[in-house]
Amino acid sequence: MVVTLWGLYLPKQQKKLKIMNFNRTKVVKNDTDKFINVPINMQWDFMGRDDGITEYEKDIVSQVIGNPQDFEIIRFAHNVFSNQDSHINYTFNFYNYLQPISATTIPITAWEPNYLNNGFSIQDVYYFSKSFVNSFFKLDFYDSPEDATQTLYLSMILPVQQGLTQSQILSTTLPPVQIKKPEMILDYIGNDKEGFFIYWLRNKNFIDVSTFYMKAKFFDAITGVYKEMTNTKQDLLTPNKFTFDHTKYYYYQVKLNYNNKTYEVYSTLTNSRVGDLNTPIIWYEYVNP
Amino acid sequence: MNIDPSTKIIESTQRYSSSPLSDQFINVPFVQTMKEQVEFDRTLDLSLVDVFDQERQSSTIFRPVTKFTLLFENAYTGSTKYVPYRDNLYYTNEIQNSISYYPSGNVTSVSPQPTNQNVLWDGFPQYSEFDFIRNDFDVSGYTIGSGRHLDFKPVSATTYNWSHYVSYAYENDYNKKLYAIEPQGQISWNWVASDGIPFYILLGNDLNNNFIRFKCPVKHGLLIGQFVYLSINYNTNYVFQVSNLGDEGFGSEEYIFNISNVGYTGTTFQTSTQGTFRKILDFTNSADTISYYYVRKHKILTSSECAVLVNSGFEKNIYNDKTKCENKVLTPNQRKRTSIKEGSRSYTLSFNCDINIKGLIDNQNRPISQLYFTTIWRGYFGWTQKLKQGWDFNTYLYLGNPQIWWNQNNLDSNTTIGQSQYTSLLGQGPFFYNDLLTSGDTIDGDFCEWNNFEQIERVISKYQHKITYNYNWFSLSSTIQDPNNSYGYFYRPHNKIPIREFSNYIEESDNEDLLDLPDYAYYSTLNTSFRWRDLYSYGFISNDGVGLDYPFLNNCHYPFINTIFRITPENYNIPSDYGTTTNPNDIDNYQGGKVPANIDIISQPLVDGCDALGVIFAQATKET
Numbered sequence: 009m010v011v012t013l014w015g016l017y018l019p020k021q022q023k024k025l026k027i028m029n030f031n032r033t034k035v036v037k038n039d040t041d042k043f044i045n046v047p048i049n050m051q052w053d054f055m056g057r058d059d060g061i062t063e064y065e066k067d068i069v070s071q072v073i074g075n076p077q078d079f080e081i082i083r084f085a086h087n088v089f090s091n092q093d094s095h096i097n098y099t100f101n102f103y104n105y106l107q108p109i110s111a112t113t114i115p116i117t118a119w120e121p122n123y124l125n126n127g128f129s130i131q132d133v134y135y136f137s138k139s140f141v142n143s144f145f146k147l148d149f150y151d152s153p154e155d156a157t158q159t160l161y162l163s164m165i166l167p168v169q170q171g172l173t174q175s176q177i178l179s180t181t182l183p184p185v186q187i188k189k190p191e192m193i194l195d196y197i198g199n200d201k202e203g204f205f206i207y208w209l210r211n212k213n214f215i216d217v218s219t220f221y222m223k224a225k226f227f228d229a230i231t232g233v234y235k236e237m238t239n240t241k242q243d244l245l246t247p248n249k250f251t252f253d254h255t256k257y258y259y260y261q262v263k264l265n266y267n268n269k270t271y272e273v274y275s276t277l278t279n280s281r282v283g284d285l286n287t288p289i290i291w292y293e294y295v296n297p
Numbered sequence: 298m299n300i301d302p303s304t305k306i307i308e309s310t311q312r313y314s315s316s317p318l319s320d321q322f323i324n325v326p327f328v329q330t331m332k333e334q335v336e337f338d339r340t341l342d343l344s345l346v347d348v349f350d351q352e353r354q355s356s357t358i359f360r361p362v363t364k365f366t367l368l369f370e371n372a373y374t375g376s377t378k379y380v381p382y383r384d385n386l387y388y389t390n391e392i393q394n395s396i397s398y399y400p401s402g403n404v405t406s407v408s409p410q411p412t413n414q415n416v417l418w419d420g421f422p423q424y425s426e427f428d429f430i431r432n433d434f435d436v437s438g439y440t441i442g443s444g445r446h447l448d449f450k451p452v453s454a455t456t457y458n459w460s461h462y463v464s465y466a467y468e469n470d471y472n473k474k475l476y477a478i479e480p481q482g483q484i485s486w487n488w489v490a491s492d493g494i495p496f497y498i499l500l501g502n503d504l505n506n507n508f509i510r511f512k513c514p515v516k517h518g519l520l521i522g523q524f525v526y527l528s529i530n531y532n533t534n535y536v537f538q539v540s541n542l543g544d545e546g547f548g549s550e551e552y553i554f555n556i557s558n559v560g561y562t563g564t565t566f567q568t569s570t571q572g573t574f575r576k577i578l579d580f581t582n583s584a585d586t587i588s589y590y591y592v593r594k595h596k597i598l599t600s601s602e603c604a605v606l607v608n609s610g611f612e613k614n615i616y617n618d619k620t621k622c623e624n625k626v627l628t629p630n631q632r633k634r635t636s637i638k639e640g641s642r643s644y645t646l647s648f649n650c651d652i653n654i655k656g657l658i659d660n661q662n663r664p665i666s667q668l669y670f671t672t673i674w675r676g677y678f679g680w681t682q683k684l685k686q687g688w689d690f691n692t693y694l695y696l697g698n699p700q701i702w703w704n705q706n707n708l709d710s711n712t713t714i715g716q717s718q719y720t721s722l723l724g725q726g727p728f729f730y731n732d733l734l735t736s737g738d739t740i741d742g743d744f745c746e747w748n749n750f751e752q753i754e755r756v757i758s759k760y761q762h763k764i765t766y767n768y769n770w771f772s773l774s775s776t777i778q779d780p781n782n783s784y785g786y787f788y789r790p791h792n793k794i795p796i797r798e799f800s801n802y803i804e805e806s807d808n809e810d811l812l813d814l815p816d817y818a819y820y821s822t823l824n825t826s827f828r829w830r831d832l833y834s835y836g837f838i839s840n841d842g843v844g845l846d847y848p849f850l851n852n853c854h855y856p857f858i859n860t861i862f863r864i865t866p867e868n869y870n871i872p873s874d875y876g877t878t879t880n881p882n883d884i885d886n887y888q889g890g891k892v893p894a895n896i897d898i899i900s901q902p903l904v905d906g907c908d909a910l911g912v913i914f915a916q917a918t919k920e921t
Contacts, residue, residue: 065341072343076352076852080360082649083605085452094452196451197432210649268602269649 077214083205085196087270089284096204096273097288098166100145100190100226100237102126109295114243119292121191123168126293127230130176133187136169142229143168145190147203149220149262153255153276161217162208166192170200191288206271208264218266221259222273224291237291239277250297260289349849353835357655358853361463361794363670363860365644366614369427372866373784375766375773376417379725381439381446382680382770383629386420387636391627394418398629418629422771424618424637426680427786427864429606429644431457438630446678446721457677460733461604462597463652464671464791466660466742469591474709475744476702477514477690484571486514490744492528493575493590494518494757499544499553501568508540508555509566511574514690515758516551518588518746524577525554526587531565536580578750582823586750590757593660593742595669595791601733603650609643616641646670651853654796661747661754663817664832666797670860671740671790673714674764679721679728682767685710685785688744688758692787692867698779699867703763705781712762713740729767742791749819752803752830761787763867787865794858798844799830 086096102125103109104118119125123133123140132140145166150158172193173186194204209215224237238245238257245252260282261274273283282289309319374389388394398416425433431454434440440449455461471491478485479497486495494517500510511517511525519525519539526536540557543550558566578586618640625633654665674684683705691702691710702710714734720726734740744758765785766773773783806814807826818829835854838844848855 069341069343069348073345073348076356078851078853080851080853088450088452092450092452094450197430197434197454198451 078209078211079214080210081207082210082269083207084264084269084271085205086194086283087265087268087272089281093284095193095195095285096283097285098145098190098192098194098203099288099290100224101241101290101292102190102226103242103293103295105295109242109249110297114241118243119241121189122174123188123190124176126226126228126235130178130185130187134176134178134185139229140168142227144227146225146227146234148223148225149206150223150259151217151220153221153259155254158221161215161220162206164203164206166203170194170202193285206262206264212266218264220262220264221276222262223258226293236294238294239275239291241292242294350836352852353849353854356849356852356854357653359652359654359668359796360648360853360855361652361668361670361796362645362647362855362857363792363794364609364612364857365429365646366859366861367429367640367642367644367864368614368616368861369424369639369864370866371421371424371427371619371638372786372869373766373773374419374421375771376419377771378415378417379770380444380629381721381723382422383418384632385423385433385436385439385636386418387423387621387638388418388420388623388627390419391623394629395627412629416629417772420636421638422680424640426678427458428640428642429459430455430608430642437632444723446723447719448722453677455604455606456601456675456733458675460601460673460675461606461646462601462671462673462734463599463603463648464595464597464669464740465654465657465665465667466593466669467596467657468594468739469589469660469745469747470594470741471589471591473592473741473744475592475688476700476709478693478695478700478702479512479514480693480695484569486571486573488573490590490592492573493526493588494746495571495573497572498566498568498570501570502558502561502563502566503568505558507558509558509561510544510553510555512553514552515744517554517574517576518755518757519554519576524580524583525556525574526577526583527574528572529565529570531561531563536577536583538580576746576748578748579823582821585821585823586748588746588748590744590746591660592744593760594739595671595742597671597734597736597738597740598652598668599648599650600735603648605647605649607645609645612643613641614643658817661817663799663815664797666795666799666832668794668796668856669742669791670794672788672792672862673731673734673740673790674762674788675731675733676764677730679719679726679730680766680771681764682729683716684712684714684731685763685765686712686741687761687763689761690758692761692865694868697868699782699784701782703765703782703785704779705765713738728770740790750821750823750828752799752819752828759789760791762790763787764864784867787867788863792858792860792862794856795845796847796854796856797835798833800833800839801841801843802830804829804831 086094088094099121101119101121102123104120104122104125106118107114124130126143128137128140131137145168147164147166148160149162149164150160152158168188168190170192171188172191174189175184176187178185192200192203194200194202196204212218226235226237227233228235236258238252239260240257242249245257256276259276261276261279262271263274264271272281273289274280275282280287306321306323309321310316371387377383377386394416398413398418400413401411423433425431431449434449434451434454438444439446471489473490474487475490476485476487477495484497486497488495494513494515496511496513496517498509499512500506500508502509519542521539521541524536524538529535531537537556539554541555543553543555546553564570575590576588577583616639619638620635621638623632623634623636625631628634652668654668657665659665659667674681676684685703685705685707687700687702687710691700693700695701701707704710715732716729717732718727718729721728741760743756743760746755746757747753763785764787765783768780768783772778772780778784804818805824805826805828806818807824808814809827811827814827815829815832818827820826821828833839833844835849836844836846838846845856847857
């Protein structure tokens with residue numbers, strides 16, 4: 009490509025001009041200004057433009073391929089309380105169905121941490137029948153308590169093989185036996201650890217969630233259905249036991265601390281921390297009308 | 298381009314009278330604000346491999362992981378009457394102890410009262426006292442219930458006995474005081490690290506041999522033809538050439554070197570003369586080629602809270618758990634239980650904080666090429682006393698006893714790790730434990746040699762810690778021991794994990810403007826050139842197999858290594874399960890003071906655990 013790069017201005021007083029030595033051009037004097045067009049082959053580019061393009065290129069490549077992301081998960085342990093206790097306590101209460109849930113008055117003992125209320129027999133629990141061991145508690149962690157907009161990010165399973173025990177009569181000819189009950193004390197060590205750690209993204213760069221809303225369900229392998237649970241007894245739900253504020257009664261708050269990789273559980277009712285021996289995380293079976 | 302309009306171009310013949318006709322020129326200045334355009338430079342082939350490699354090479358974040366295989370032999374039985382300890386021993390003399398403890402008998406149908414609380418019960422501390430993760434959180438009378446020693450907190454289960462960190466060697470200590478003793482020659486050395494390697498003359502010129510023979514307590518690292526700079530001189534001559542190595546003994550060439558006896562007289566090279574030496578490669582330029590000796594110092598990069606120690610699946614080492622049932626009537630607290638002498642579980646150690654090596658340089662001012670898993674004895678349950686430090690050459694017994702280096706009153710063998718104490722819930726104490734380290738703390742490391750001309754570091758002797766029991770609470774049985782210098786357990790705190798490799802060859806250049814000349818290059822006046830070893834890029838492995846290729850993802854490097862962590866007894870005070878003897882004269886079976894060799898792979902068991910251990914000890918014997 010040939011372009012005219014500049015015009016060479018020659019004052020009219022000059023009679024003759026020889027340009028360099030490659031062409032003995034004569035410039036004859038007259039009263040008009042003259043110009044010499046110097047054709048220059050455009051094989052040049054502005055300095056620095058290349059560097060700029062290189063930077064731009066990196067930007068485009070990063071857009072096309074993407075920047076490295078940290079998808080690694082790491083365990084978040086339950087944070088210690090002021091007395092350095094680290095365990096987290098769950099208590100799951102089942103409705104005993106002695107009265108229909110629609111009854112006006114429901115006894116305070118209608119919900120108990122007892123698998124027998126769910127329909128399991130003592131033999132089922134003691135001998136770990138298939139219907140019992142295939143049942144489990146499921147804790148779902150959402151980014152929001154709003155049913156319509158929330159996203160489920162992770163779930164944890166609490167197997168029924170974990171938990172404390174209670175005394176029951178298996179046979180009148182045998183001494184009382186200890187069977188599992190749905191009260192779990194989870195900690196760093198010991199037999200009951202499943203569900204103690206939350207495994208979640210190490211960095212917040214990819215998904216920035218520091219507070220989860222934890223909801224509980226129980227999978228009943230006898231019937232093959234999930235039973236939802238609330239943080240308050242159903243007869244105490246407001247405005248009524250079937251129509252209530254889900255954001256308030258279905259969840260506990262789980263706050264992650266990315267600095268020391270721990271989590272703490274808070275009540276959505278009181279906003280106070282729960283989970284120790286005095287204030288366990290209590291769930292109550294929700295019975296559909 | 299702008300030209301001043303007032304510029305006059307005068308024809309040459311008009312410049313002055315009789316001026317000649319000549320060509321005139323206009324110099325058109327091309328100001329360099331442009332560069333040549335290279336076509337097709339704007340085309341880029343996207344290569345995921347290249348992009349991956351670029352990201353990999355630019356990343357300085359590391360997430361090191363190791364699997365610990367813990368090897369421990371419970372070797373020392375002792376006695377105690379401190380109730381929480383006494384009630385949880387692996388008993389070794391329970392019948393005699395019961396007879397003394399229950400003077401009226403201990404038949405189960407009869408109340409075993411009264412008891413003699415002053416009776417010392419004999420046994421081993423159980424394995425949980427040394428395990429990486431304590432699981433005895435529910436032992437009544439020890440960790441829970443009335444009469445417990447302390448309140449067990451599960452959050453501390455991984456830090457009651459040991460604490461884990463990542464460290465790197467960042468500095469050299471040339472003035473570290475060292476001590477060694479020759480078990481056979483009864484010769485001892487006190488020197489500082491920069492003096493070099495100690496020796497004594499095994500065969501001197503007084504014996505009129507062709508050679509003067511020098512013996513060292515550590516591997517000398519010399520080759521025939523190299524030179525030694527001695528701390529002793531012969532007519533002001535300090536440098537002598539090594540003429541050959543070793544004597545008739547197998548493997549002695551690593552510890553013995555000889556110089557020709559050209560007719561030396563006087564007392565300089567007399568037998569039993571002691572001193573130290575430094576290696577010199579080239580006598581004509583000793584300044585460049587002399588070796589330097591020092592103790593590496595490590596800087597801690599993580600806090601103890603960063604370490605995540607978990608059981609390594611269901612993996613166990615090749616030695617089974619050694620347990621026994623303690624009969625109810627043969628215990629001081631009338632409880633039947635299972636006691637564990639030795640366990641076999643493996644552990645995985647990772648960290649929940651990232652290791653960023655950006656800007657970090659090692660003890661030779663080079664980019665970091667090695668990280669270390671640093672494991673420190675914590676001993677929070679209070680069985681042990683002050684932690685001591687030394688090196689491999691301090692681990693050998695002297696006349697059947699620990700070297701005086703390990704005496705609790707020897708300040709030179711103290712670590713930089715702080716010690717604290719507490720009173721138990723029973724109101725007794727003090728019980729000592731070692732403090733946790735924090736990021737930025739420093740501790741000592743291996744005794745090393747560096748040669749500028751070779752650009753290589755050699756570990757002469759590895760760093761060791763020694764754990765000894767606190768005699769106030771647990772005294773060793775069957776042997777007469779100095780309470781301040783008793784048998785103990787050794788372990789190596791630093792376990793290396795290489796993250797990059799230097800080349801096997803040495804690069805050389807006399808051009809200081811060389812683009813890739815690293816700032817750690819050494820300028821040799823002998824060769825008038827810079828010398829250095831290339832630092833290989835991540836993932837590159839040379840033809841000779843040097844290099845590393847760890848996984849890279851999440852914009853981080855994931856180096857992994859298997860680590861065998863040994864807690865090695867200095868000796869035994871009763872015959873061990875493996876048939877070892879306490880008699881140092883029983884050369885075939887005596888294992889006291891022997892530190893097992895580096896074994897990268899645990900051999901498969903031949904028949905059972907005993908045979909497999911035989912493999913270990915066979916190799917250990919070879920090294921020692």
